Amino acid sequence: MADAGRPALSLTVNGEARRIDAPPTATLLDVLRDTLRLTGVKKGCDMGACGACTVLADGRRIKACLALAASYEGRAITTIEGIGTPEALHPLQAAFVRHDAVQCGYCTPGQILSGLALIGEGVDSVEAIREGLSGNLCRCGAHPNIVAAVAEVAGL
Amino acid sequence: MTRVESPVRLEAALKVTGRAVYEAETPMTGMLHAALVEAPIANGRVLGVDGGPARGLPGFADLVSYAEAEVFKPSGSTALAREPRIHFAGQPVALAVAGTLHEAEACARAVRLDLAAEPAVTAMDQALETAFAPDIVGRYPATTLRGDPGAALAEASLVLRNRYETAVNNHHPMEPHSVVCAWDGDRVVVHTGTQAIFATQRLVAHAFQIPADQVRVVSRFMGGGFGCKGQLWWPWMMWAILASRRTGRPVRLELTRAQLFNLVGRRQETVQDLAIGFDAEGRLTGIDHAVLGQTATHGDYADGTARVSRWLYACPNVATTHRIVRTNEPLPIPMRAPGVAPGLFALESALDEAAGRLGIDPVELRVRNYASKDPETDRPWSSNSLLDCYAAAERFGWSGRPAAGKARDGRWRIGWGMATSVYPVHHQPCRVRVRVEPDAGLLVQCGTQDFGQGAYTAIGQLAAEGLGLPMDNVRVELGDTDLPEGPFTGGSMVTASFTPAVETAMARLRAMVAERVAADGASPLADAAPDDLVFEGGLVRSRSRNAAEGLAEILARLAPDGLETEGASAAPENMAFSANAYGAIFVEVGVDPDLGEIRVRRVCGAFAAGRILNPLLARSQYVGGLIGGIGMALHEQVATDRASGRIVGDTFADYLIPVHADMPEFDVLMLDEDDPHLPGGVKGVGMLGTAGVQAAIANAVFHAVGKRVRRLPIRIEDVIG
Amino acid sequence: MSGVAFDYLRAGDVAEALTAGAKPGAAYIAGGTDLMPLWKARAAAPALVVDISRLPLDGIGVERDGRLRLGGLARLSDTAAHAAVTRGWPLVAEAINASASGQVRNMGTIGGVLLQRTRCAYFRNDALPCNKRAPGSGCGARAGENRGHAIFGASEACCATHPSDLAVALAALDAEVEVMGPDETRRISVAELHRLPGDAPHIDTELAPGELIAAVEVPPCGGARSTYLKVRDRASFEFAVVSLAAVLRVEGGRIARARLVAGGVAARPWRLEAAEAALVGAAPSDKAFDEAAALAVDGAEPLAHNGFKVDLLRRVVKRALETVGGAA
Known part of the structure; x- marks a missing residue:
C-alpha cells in the first residue's frame, strides 16, 4: 500500500502494465472506464445485475462493477479493447457482425467477453450457451443472434 | 420477388470492438460530474434547499435547483426543473456538481432539504373518483362512438365482458441517460443519447434564449431508448447544462439504473373493461372498450389503448373511452408499441375466449372479422396483407393444434395460442444531404438518430444502391444537429420517413452525373439520355447501347470537387388511405402447473410491413420486439410501496426482463408487400413484434392449463395448481 | 453509485485479517x-474493508474421514466444477450452478455466499424503512410489497428471506461451517x-x-439421492x-434418511x-410423498402477496421427492 489514502494500483490491462491512482472505494469499472478511458467497458446498472461491464480477470469473466479495484492488484485484466480492432476482428467479434448480434451495441462488449470466456469454460449445447450467457442482459432483443454467434465460434 | 441484399450493420465493427463512443463517454478536459438530490416524499413542496453542508465537501463546484433554474425561459418541458413542487417520490430537487462522481454523490447526499409534505396518492385505486377523460390519447380523440354498441351487445348471441389489467413497465435501455455538455461563450455543445436531437436543440435554445444554431446536440450512438430517451429526461439534463454555464466547465450527468425507474417515464398502467359481442356466425357486432390509466400530477398522459378496437376488425358498433387518474407517481411516456400492446392484449385475449365459446378456430374467427377497409374512417387501406399473415398458421403447424390441455412434454403442459399484430404507419419530415467524392466515396448526412434499429445501415444501403456502389464506399453521419434535420426516433416511423428523402437525393445525384456525362464528348456515354443510364456495380451503363464508364472515372474527370445535393420528404397530407402494418403471431408455451413455471418455447410471426430494406436487420427488429413483448407478458412489473410512493425493487435483480435462457425458437416470416400509396413503400417494423404477442402467450397458457389470465405479467401464482 | 468512503486493507495472513x-x-x-452493491445502495457502510481474498483458505478437497472440505474462499465456479464435488456431492454443484450468473460464480466464494444478505427491496433501498438495515425504522415489507x-x-420486525441457494443445499447435507475468530475456531451447523x-x-x-x-465441511452422502429444485x-x-x-x-425399500430444506421461505x-x-x-410412495408435502407447509404464515408460496412449496416438495424417491 503506497499511502493509506490513495494507494497506487498496479494492473496489467490488455497486456500492458498500468499504474493507477485510485481511491480505495474505486471499483474495477471506475478504474477501467473512467481512469483508463477504456469505454468499451460499459456501465449498465453498476449493481452486478446486467453484465455490460463484463471483463476477464486472469482469463475468467467477472463483473467489473462488483470488483473492488484494489482487490485486483497485480491481476491481468482483458477488456473488449484487448480482443480485436475494427480492422482485425476477433473471430467472435466477426461472428457477432455476421449474425447481426448487435443492435444498440451497449451490451455487446459484455456479451462478447462473456461468450469468449464461456467457450473457454466448455459448452456443449446451445442450451448451455443460453444458460451460460444469462448474466448478460440485452434490451433490444438480440439474444438469438448473440447465441448463434457464440455457438458458431464454439463449433456447435 | 426482387432479391433484397442484407448488408451487415454499418457500425457493427465499432460496436463489437468497444470503439463506438456513446455520448457519456465523450472526452472533455476539466470535466465536472453531477449527481441528483432526490425528494424523499411523494407529494409536497420544497421550502428550501440548503447547500451549506455540501459546499464544504471535497471537490464541490456548484449546486442548482429550481431557484437557479428560474433563468430558463418557461416552457412545459422544463417545468419540473423550475418549480418547487414535488409530484412523486424520488423526484430530483437539486443537482450537485463536483470534481468526481463520488464527490458529487457525497455532495448531493449532504444537501439539506426543507420540505412541506402533503398526503400522497400512491396508487390509482386510491383516487378512482377523480378519473377524467384526457383531451387526446396519443394523437387521437379519447372517446369515440360508432353505431349503437349498447344495443348491439344487448342483442348479440355471445357477449363477453371482462376486465384486463397491465402493469407498469419501464423501458430500461441498457445505456442509462446521460449528458456531457460544455459552453464556449454563448454557444453550447450537448452530447446526450436522445431520440430527438432537434427537439432537444430547440428546447435548450428556448430555455437559454439563444439562437438554435448556437446549440449543437450530438447523439451518434445510443444504447437503446424504446421511448424514454426524450422529453422526461430534459429537466435534469437542463440542470446539468445550467451548471456547466455557471461553472464555465464541462459537466457530465449520468442517471443511475435506479433513476431509470422513475425519472424517464414508464409504460402506462391500464385497467381495461372490454365487452365484445358476436352474432351466431362469429361476426363482431359490438365492442365497448373502456380504459383507465395512470398519469402523474404534473402532466396528463394517455396511451391510445382502446384505439385498436376502433379499426382492427370490421365491427359496426364500437364505443371506446379513455380515462386517467392523477397519482403521485412518475409520468408515463410511450414505450414499445404504446397503447397498441396493452390494447391488443385485451382485444386479442377476448377474441380467443370468444373463439372457444363459439367453437370457431381462433384464426378463422379473425378471418371472419377482417376489415376490408378502415371501419373508423371508411377509407381504403393503403395495403393490408393481414389475411396472408394468418396463412403463416400452416408454417407453425396450427392445423395440428392439440386439444386444449392434452399436449405434454415431460413435466410441461403444452399450449398454443395466436393473436393479430398491428401498428399504424406514420411519417415525419426528413432532410438528408448526400455528397459523392471524385473517388466515388459517398457521404450521407441526416439529423436523425440510430438507437439500435439500424438507421446507419438502411440509409447507407439506400444511398449505395442509388449510385450502384458497394457499401464499402458509404459513410453515414447521423445524430448531430449540424446535419440536415431528420425525424425523431419513435413510432416505427424513421425508416418510412428517411427512405423517400434519401431516394430523392440519390435521384438528384444521378441526374447531376447524367447531365455531366451527357455533355462530355470524351465519355463513351456522351449524349446519353438521363433515363438511359443505369448505375450499378460502380459503373454507369447505357441501357440502349454497349457503353459504360466507371463512376469514379466520371467523377474524377467531371466533378473534381465532388457533387453534393439534398433530398427532403414530408409527411403525406390528407391521405386518401389508412395505413397499418400487420402481423400474425403464433406461440407455443410450456406450463408446469405444479411449479407455476411458464416458458415460451416457440414463436412464429408473419409480418407484412411494406417494403423491407434489409431483411437481416428487419428480422432482428421483429425478434427484438417479440422479446420485449415476452417481457411484458411474463416478467415485467414495477411495484410501488403504497405507504411511501417509492418504487420497491429498483434494480435489474428485482425488475425482471427476459434473459438468454428464456428465449424460445423464433421463426419470422416477412411477407412481400408492395404499397404503392406510401412514400417509398415503407411502413415500419419496430413496434409490430411487441404488439399482439402478449395475448398470444396468454391464449397459449389458457390452451395449456385452462387458466384464463387477464392480468399482465402472468406469473407463477396465476397458473399454479 | 457510491457509498460512504472506507479504508482498505489487504490482509497478508489470517491473523492480520482477524485482528483488522x-x-x-x-x-x-x-x-x-x-x-459492493450493498455499499453502493448504502445498505452497508463499512469504515474499513478488509480484503481476505488472497488468504490461503480456498482449498477444495476430501478429508481422510471422507468429508468434503470447502475453503471459505473457494470460488463458487471452482467448487461446482471440482471432480470430487460433482462425484460425491452433486447437490452442492447443482445449487451453485442454479445461482447467479457465470461472472458472479467466478467472483463469489463459499463463505461469502453463505453470508449474503437478504434481497428484500426495502432492505436494499435506504429511502424505505427496514429494521434490518436501520433498526427501529420499521418493516416496510410486512404491510407493503x-x-x-x-x-x-x-x-x-422483519419478514425477509435468506437468498443463498448453496446454504439450502449445505443445510440438507448436514454441513458445518468452521468459523475463525480472534480467540477460537469453532463449528456451527x-x-x-x-x-x-x-x-x-x-x-x-x-457469527x-x-x-x-x-471452511465448510460436508459429511459423505452415503448413497443418498439428492436434488435441488x-x-x-x-x-x-x-x-x-x-x-x-x-x-x-432408501434402504431395503424403506426411507432410512430424509432431509428436506426449503429456500426462499424464511430468514434461514x-x-x-x-x-x-x-x-x-x-416406503417411497405417492401417498407418503403427499403426506410429507402436506406436513411441509404446516404452520406457514403467509403475508398479503406471498400466499401462493404455501401451495408452491407443497408442490415443490412433492416434485422433489418424486425425483429422489424413485416412486411411480
Whole structure:
C-alpha cells in the first residue's frame, strides 16, 4: 500500500502494465472506464445485475462493477479493447457482425467477453450457451443472434 | 420477388470492438460530474434547499435547483426543473456538481432539504373518483362512438365482458441517460443519447434564449431508448447544462439504473373493461372498450389503448373511452408499441375466449372479422396483407393444434395460442444531404438518430444502391444537429420517413452525373439520355447501347470537387388511405402447473410491413420486439410501496426482463408487400413484434392449463395448481 | 453509485485479517458480489474493508474421514466444477450452478455466499424503512410489497428471506461451517448459522463481529439421492421464489434418511422436520410423498402477496421427492 489514502494500483490491462491512482472505494469499472478511458467497458446498472461491464480477470469473466479495484492488484485484466480492432476482428467479434448480434451495441462488449470466456469454460449445447450467457442482459432483443454467434465460434 | 441484399450493420465493427463512443463517454478536459438530490416524499413542496453542508465537501463546484433554474425561459418541458413542487417520490430537487462522481454523490447526499409534505396518492385505486377523460390519447380523440354498441351487445348471441389489467413497465435501455455538455461563450455543445436531437436543440435554445444554431446536440450512438430517451429526461439534463454555464466547465450527468425507474417515464398502467359481442356466425357486432390509466400530477398522459378496437376488425358498433387518474407517481411516456400492446392484449385475449365459446378456430374467427377497409374512417387501406399473415398458421403447424390441455412434454403442459399484430404507419419530415467524392466515396448526412434499429445501415444501403456502389464506399453521419434535420426516433416511423428523402437525393445525384456525362464528348456515354443510364456495380451503363464508364472515372474527370445535393420528404397530407402494418403471431408455451413455471418455447410471426430494406436487420427488429413483448407478458412489473410512493425493487435483480435462457425458437416470416400509396413503400417494423404477442402467450397458457389470465405479467401464482 | 468512503486493507495472513476484522466498522471482502452493491445502495457502510481474498483458505478437497472440505474462499465456479464435488456431492454443484450468473460464480466464494444478505427491496433501498438495515425504522415489507417474503419464522420486525441457494443445499447435507475468530475456531451447523429475525433482524447470523468462515465441511452422502429444485419467475439469473434441497436414502425399500430444506421461505434455510420425520421408515410412495408435502407447509404464515408460496412449496416438495424417491 503506497499511502493509506490513495494507494497506487498496479494492473496489467490488455497486456500492458498500468499504474493507477485510485481511491480505495474505486471499483474495477471506475478504474477501467473512467481512469483508463477504456469505454468499451460499459456501465449498465453498476449493481452486478446486467453484465455490460463484463471483463476477464486472469482469463475468467467477472463483473467489473462488483470488483473492488484494489482487490485486483497485480491481476491481468482483458477488456473488449484487448480482443480485436475494427480492422482485425476477433473471430467472435466477426461472428457477432455476421449474425447481426448487435443492435444498440451497449451490451455487446459484455456479451462478447462473456461468450469468449464461456467457450473457454466448455459448452456443449446451445442450451448451455443460453444458460451460460444469462448474466448478460440485452434490451433490444438480440439474444438469438448473440447465441448463434457464440455457438458458431464454439463449433456447435 | 426482387432479391433484397442484407448488408451487415454499418457500425457493427465499432460496436463489437468497444470503439463506438456513446455520448457519456465523450472526452472533455476539466470535466465536472453531477449527481441528483432526490425528494424523499411523494407529494409536497420544497421550502428550501440548503447547500451549506455540501459546499464544504471535497471537490464541490456548484449546486442548482429550481431557484437557479428560474433563468430558463418557461416552457412545459422544463417545468419540473423550475418549480418547487414535488409530484412523486424520488423526484430530483437539486443537482450537485463536483470534481468526481463520488464527490458529487457525497455532495448531493449532504444537501439539506426543507420540505412541506402533503398526503400522497400512491396508487390509482386510491383516487378512482377523480378519473377524467384526457383531451387526446396519443394523437387521437379519447372517446369515440360508432353505431349503437349498447344495443348491439344487448342483442348479440355471445357477449363477453371482462376486465384486463397491465402493469407498469419501464423501458430500461441498457445505456442509462446521460449528458456531457460544455459552453464556449454563448454557444453550447450537448452530447446526450436522445431520440430527438432537434427537439432537444430547440428546447435548450428556448430555455437559454439563444439562437438554435448556437446549440449543437450530438447523439451518434445510443444504447437503446424504446421511448424514454426524450422529453422526461430534459429537466435534469437542463440542470446539468445550467451548471456547466455557471461553472464555465464541462459537466457530465449520468442517471443511475435506479433513476431509470422513475425519472424517464414508464409504460402506462391500464385497467381495461372490454365487452365484445358476436352474432351466431362469429361476426363482431359490438365492442365497448373502456380504459383507465395512470398519469402523474404534473402532466396528463394517455396511451391510445382502446384505439385498436376502433379499426382492427370490421365491427359496426364500437364505443371506446379513455380515462386517467392523477397519482403521485412518475409520468408515463410511450414505450414499445404504446397503447397498441396493452390494447391488443385485451382485444386479442377476448377474441380467443370468444373463439372457444363459439367453437370457431381462433384464426378463422379473425378471418371472419377482417376489415376490408378502415371501419373508423371508411377509407381504403393503403395495403393490408393481414389475411396472408394468418396463412403463416400452416408454417407453425396450427392445423395440428392439440386439444386444449392434452399436449405434454415431460413435466410441461403444452399450449398454443395466436393473436393479430398491428401498428399504424406514420411519417415525419426528413432532410438528408448526400455528397459523392471524385473517388466515388459517398457521404450521407441526416439529423436523425440510430438507437439500435439500424438507421446507419438502411440509409447507407439506400444511398449505395442509388449510385450502384458497394457499401464499402458509404459513410453515414447521423445524430448531430449540424446535419440536415431528420425525424425523431419513435413510432416505427424513421425508416418510412428517411427512405423517400434519401431516394430523392440519390435521384438528384444521378441526374447531376447524367447531365455531366451527357455533355462530355470524351465519355463513351456522351449524349446519353438521363433515363438511359443505369448505375450499378460502380459503373454507369447505357441501357440502349454497349457503353459504360466507371463512376469514379466520371467523377474524377467531371466533378473534381465532388457533387453534393439534398433530398427532403414530408409527411403525406390528407391521405386518401389508412395505413397499418400487420402481423400474425403464433406461440407455443410450456406450463408446469405444479411449479407455476411458464416458458415460451416457440414463436412464429408473419409480418407484412411494406417494403423491407434489409431483411437481416428487419428480422432482428421483429425478434427484438417479440422479446420485449415476452417481457411484458411474463416478467415485467414495477411495484410501488403504497405507504411511501417509492418504487420497491429498483434494480435489474428485482425488475425482471427476459434473459438468454428464456428465449424460445423464433421463426419470422416477412411477407412481400408492395404499397404503392406510401412514400417509398415503407411502413415500419419496430413496434409490430411487441404488439399482439402478449395475448398470444396468454391464449397459449389458457390452451395449456385452462387458466384464463387477464392480468399482465402472468406469473407463477396465476397458473399454479 | 457510491457509498460512504472506507479504508482498505489487504490482509497478508489470517491473523492480520482477524485482528483488522475485529475493529469496529470493519467488513470482510472476498468476491465483493454482495458487499459492493450493498455499499453502493448504502445498505452497508463499512469504515474499513478488509480484503481476505488472497488468504490461503480456498482449498477444495476430501478429508481422510471422507468429508468434503470447502475453503471459505473457494470460488463458487471452482467448487461446482471440482471432480470430487460433482462425484460425491452433486447437490452442492447443482445449487451453485442454479445461482447467479457465470461472472458472479467466478467472483463469489463459499463463505461469502453463505453470508449474503437478504434481497428484500426495502432492505436494499435506504429511502424505505427496514429494521434490518436501520433498526427501529420499521418493516416496510410486512404491510407493503411482500411477494418474495417469508412464510415461516418471520417476526413483526422483519419478514425477509435468506437468498443463498448453496446454504439450502449445505443445510440438507448436514454441513458445518468452521468459523475463525480472534480467540477460537469453532463449528456451527449450516442449518443453525442464520438467525430468525425476532426483534433483532439486523443480526443475520450466529457469527460474532470479526469472525470469518474458514471452511465448510460436508459429511459423505452415503448413497443418498439428492436434488435441488429451484422455482423462479424467469429461467435463469434470479433468486429463488421457492427452492428445495432434498436428500433421501432408501434402504431395503424403506426411507432410512430424509432431509428436506426449503429456500426462499424464511430468514434461514428452512428445515422441514415434520415432513422428514413422516418419511423416515415409510416406503417411497405417492401417498407418503403427499403426506410429507402436506406436513411441509404446516404452520406457514403467509403475508398479503406471498400466499401462493404455501401451495408452491407443497408442490415443490412433492416434485422433489418424486425425483429422489424413485416412486411411480
